[in-house]
Amino acid sequence: MSIVITAFARSPDGGKGLARDMRVRWALEEAGQPYEVRLVSFAALKEPAHRALHPFGQIPTYEEGGLALFETGSILLHIAERHAGLLPEDGDARARAITWIFAALNTVEPPILELANARLLEGEKPWSRERLPLVEGRVRDRLRQLSVRLGDAGWLEGAFSAGDLMMVSVLLRLKPSGLLDEFPNLAAYVARGEARPAYQRAFAAQRALYAGKPPAG
Amino acid sequence: MSIVITAFARSPDGGKGLARDMRVRWALEEAGQPYEVRLVSFAALKEPAHRALHPFGQIPTYEEGGLALFETGSILLHIAERHAGLLPEDGDARARAITWIFAALNTVEPPILELANARLLEGEKPWSRERLPLVEGRVRDRLRQLSVRLGDAGWLEGAFSAGDLMMVSVLLRLKPSGLLDEFPNLAAYVARGEARPAYQRAFAAQRALYAGKPPAG
Structure with missing residues (x-):
């Protein structure tokens, strides 16, 4: 089909x-x-x-x-x-990989969407300059936690999985902001994703x- | 176990x-x-x-x-x-029910989280009063689309599923805001969820x- x-x-x-x-x-x-x-x-x-x-x-x-x-x-x-x-065969490993899809979409992406709104929809508002650092701080908190979790591993849960695919995709939205570069292991993680054929x-x-x-x- | x-x-x-x-x-x-x-x-x-x-x-x-x-x-x-x-047996119906879990978490919840941040984290900021209606507008846009889709159906995709469980759970966060009451079919949908034993x-x-x-x- x-x-x-x-x-x-x-x-x-x-x-x-x-x-x-x-x-x-x-x-x-x-x-x-x-x-x-x-x-x-x-x-x-x-x-x-x-x-x-x-x-x-x-x-x-x-x-x-x-x-x-x-x-x-x-x-x-x-x-x-x-x-x-895209997913491990073993049931428990599979559930862990799927967990990272949800973490990307419901924990990491919401503050990134909020930052995009702050820039695209509220960039001309009088509060924009003062507010932007607050919103960036919320993104940074999540990146810091993710960076600690990833450590020096290549992927989030053993081999590359659908969880990494979604997490890298979500983090890619941050490239223009420069925030990703504050966390070298995350920047390298995203680069590994982009390098996949x-x-x-x-x-x-x-x-x-x-x-x-x-x-x- | x-x-x-x-x-x-x-x-x-x-x-x-x-x-x-x-x-x-x-x-x-x-x-x-x-x-x-x-x-x-x-x-x-x-x-x-x-x-x-x-x-x-x-x-x-x-x-x-x-x-x-x-x-x-x-x-x-x-x-x-x-x-x-919590999920239909049929593969296609199952994939549709799962779609609503993701829609609840990645499309409906992010503006609701942004509204919660606007109230809890920025309620005392000088821009709060002028900005709140903008954020409420983003929530309202999503509710309107969801309301159209639900129409007069009892649940989002045939029988009650995990998709409804998550969508009702996400919408419940709006109860104190009064926004839900602007969409009677969504308010009734949430009430149906809450009424389940x-x-x-x-x-x-x-x-x-x-x-x-x-x-x-």
């Missing part, structure tokens, strides 16, 4: 790989699964046809035969459960889509 | 059921699984023994034999995969723990 995912018709970041379809592309490349990409305009995100697939009007979505999923965490888990290479193929595929087109917005 | 979860030694909310151990208690009650509770002081959350279980120094954790998990999403999924009553048992168990003790903080 062929897999179809959705991505932005115009790239908000000029193809730097920060849009969330990148997480799904990377997972499909790790799993060796071919996929097609359907592009969605910003206007179409709000229309009923897309909302039927994604109630919150975002990308990516994932279609495979009669199954339609949204949420990158759910799509990643679905792919990882059906193909080798599957990541490279996924990155090239999304960049090719937007080549020569100006970023949206 | 006996299950041990952790909870706050002193309740930040006076036992109103907003601490995250409630999500795990509820899941274990739905699954009919007995469990023990180990209380952790605020000081102990920061100590190495607890950090070994939970790298981000939070509650709850989940221990079962040699397995130790954190993140309520991961714990809920682990319970739901091993016991009847398993929720009632879990709520009573956590409230009994803090009865007669003043809230922390």
